[in-house]
Amino acid sequence: MSDLICIVCPNGCRLRATYEGGELKVEGNKCPKGTEFARKELTAPTRSVxxxxxxxxxxxxxxxxxxxxxxxxxxxxxxxxxxxxxxxxxxxxxxxxxxxxxxxxxxxxxxxxxxxxxxxxxxx
The missing domain is CATH 3.10.530.10 (CPE0013-like)
Structure with a gap:
């Protein structure tokens, strides 16, 4: 389980990401971007500098x-x-x-x- 704060949009959703049966499950996102953010953050995180x-x-x-x-x-x-x-x-x-x-x-x-x-x- 990972707790994340989505930084894709101004909402700053508090996400809880878990793996169930080999699939990523994301809760707390107000839009689909949160799911993709969590997936990327947990597998290959990137940042602008x-x-x-x-x-x-x-x-x-x-x-x-x-x-x-x-x-x-x-x-x-x-x-x-x-x-x-x-x-x-x-x-x-x-x-x-x-x-x-x-x-x-x-x-x-x-x-x-x-x-x-x-x-x-x-x-x-």
Whole structure:
């Protein structure tokens, strides 16, 4: 038995997942998404990651980033360490890849801020 809180939608349903006769049974979900969330969470949990990376620009020391998709949950800490070691050396725009195929997951880490607007405005 596993107790989970579904994070797929704003409802935040409290789920109770059990296996009965080899089949997953989920209780507490208000929509079908809860069942799929529980199945995924118990077999291959993934997470989206947001964070920052350092830049070489004195007036713009950090750039906000996120994964373009979800990565395996067990790689989140490793990705956080990689972000900490990463330094951006050129102006990035929203959606540009800062790290391609992060940790071999097939998921890119992309910029979530347009540095060119801030730097061209004299703020960077």
């Amino acid at each position: 947001t964070g920052t990376v350092a830049t070489v620009f004195a007036g713009y020391p950090v750039l906000t980033v996120k994964t373009k998709g979800e990565i395996p949950k067990e790689k989140v800490k490793e990705l956080a360490a990689l972000l900490k070691r990463t330094k951006v050396k050129r102006v990035m725009r929203v959606g540009e890849s800062v790290i391609e195929n992060a940790l071999g997951t097939g998921v890119d880490v992309v910029a979530t801020t347009d540095m060119s607007k801030l730097i061209s405005d004299g703020k960077g």
